Amino acid sequence: MAGTFERIRPDGDDRERLTCRDCGFVAYENPKVVVGSVVEVEGGVLLCRRAIEPRAGYWTLPAGYLEMGETVEEGARREAREEAQAEIALRGILGVYSIARLGQVQVIFRANLAAPGFAPGPESLDVRIFTWEEIPWPEIAFPSVRWSLEAWRAGLGPPGPPVGNPPEDARGMRPLPSAAEMAP
Amino acid sequence: MAGTFERIRPDGDDRERLTCRDCGFVAYENPKVVVGSVVEVEGGVLLCRRAIEPRAGYWTLPAGYLEMGETVEEGARREAREEAQAEIALRGILGVYSIARLGQVQVIFRANLAAPGFAPGPESLDVRIFTWEEIPWPEIAFPSVRWSLEAWRAGLGPPGPPVGNPPEDARGMRPLPSAAEMAP
DSSP, X not given: OOXXXXXXXXXXXXXXXXXXXXXXXXXXXXXXXXEEEEEEETTEEEEEEESSSSSTTSEEOSEXXXXXXXXXXXXXXXXXXHHHOOOEEEEEEEEEEEEGGGTEEEEEEEEEESSSOOOOOXXXXXXXXXXXXXXXXXXXXXXXXXXXXXXHHTTOSTTSOOBOOOGGGTXXXXXXXXXXXXXX | OOOOEEEEOOTTOSSOEEEETTTOOEEOOOOXXXXXXXXXXXXXXXXXXXXXXXXXXXXEOSEEEOOXXXXXXXXXXXXXXXHHOOOEEEEEEEEEEEEGGGTXXXXXXXXXXXXXXXXXXXXXXXXXXXXXXXXXXXXBSOHHHHHHHXXXXXTOSTTSOOXXXXXXXXXXXXXXXXXXXXXX
């Protein structure tokens, strides 16, 4: 059974940290990096239907947690391979989003297919191309997916600077909205 | 005394994870985010002389680990306040560097001073403005500081796209170079 954690401020530190009451281990929490891509195919974008929680059944970009030992570019390509069985060519950073409430920084690339073909990986129920008009907004998994799609649609990002959080959630602290609020 | 960790591959996972032999706790390791800025002042840049390891005595940008609950922008401003007692205005992302060997993603902004004045904080021995010609290359703390200064000098980044790792270390895996190798 894993240790019992409580929040204690270590000597010399400026904030409380999760500390195991039994063995003294300090489980430092730091924000994690998510890497993903808006993959443009034939004028539309590739979306994956999530097979796993959270938001199983909802549509998302090919994205996931960056692993140790890889660059953000390598991670974005790996996630597209794993979730959409797609080889992608990155075209620059579309946005850097901070989901501060969750301790997450998302680095979202623009991309094209480097080779034809895509198919669901183990974490996807389905993968398909959506034109802007076809995007199923009430079934989009997370606000940041919408932010990415809106930025792509507006022609933002490469060759210009990446976007950051939109004004509606500048501090990255808002909770998940309702289905009705997911529309752009 | 903290738990005894060993690398074991959990069921359903695709790689080994640090697991406590005594209590079963899994200490997942994920890359951490560093946020920092090239702060332009009177045609030069603000550099801080590190008071703490690693590379104490060497010069670096005002930068540090992103904390839970803050955006990358908020973190960059906080670090400038803490390390250089400077209030800065961010002008866009200059670069996103992956130091894969260390599991670090650095988001480096371009910035100006939002209010006059700067001074060393607790983690800095000194803070001063350097023109390009004055930059003490053999005493620069990390390669990514040099990459940031070179990108700034070349006019890269905002209003254009941010730079990534330079070709000399595209995979972010090279070890710390010698002092001689730190020159641009």
